[in-house]
Amino acid sequence: MEIKEDQELIKIDQVDEKIISLLNEDGRMSYRKISRELDISVGTVHNRVEKLMKTGVIKKFAPIIDHSRLGYKLTAIIGVRVKGGLLKNWENRTAYHKNVLAVYDVTGEYDAFLIAKFKDTNGLDEFVKGLLKEPDVQRTYTQTVLNVVKEDLGSPKML
Structure with a gap:
């Protein structure tokens, strides 16, 4: 999947998509829980989330208020x-x-x-x-x- 950020397309793979999906469900989900869900290392989750934040795909983590x-x-x-x-x-x-x-x-x-x-x-x-x-x-x-x-x-x- 490609995500457009200021005319620059950011390419993400299925692992990134799954991480985003899990964080979308619960922005407070620990990297350890994500790693267990996806059967990847905690370090991989950390690096992927950092990359997604640096490239602007993930802009911030914020609560959804009722x-x-x-x-x-x-x-x-x-x-x-x-x-x-x-x-x-x-x-x-x-x-x-x-x-x-x-x-x-x-x-x-x-x-x-x-x-x-x-x-x-x-x-x-x-x-x-x-x-x-x-x-x-x-x-x-x-x-x-x-x-x-x-x-x-x-x-x-x-x-």
């Missing part, structure tokens, strides 16, 4: 149209807002879409009104999620 357990039960998808030439500056400011999980540049009527979590509609209302007060923002389009069918914020199961 936001609803923390009271953030409302998910919103917000399209934003930004004045020409100001998109990157606006994204850099907005991406670090506590409610924003993801920012995507998109094609079409809007310049970016945000995925954000809120405790209630009051939080969403305050956030959207704050966006509309920003001088760079021309327009927003907000949808709330009624039911989560699939939300896997880890790596996609494409390996």
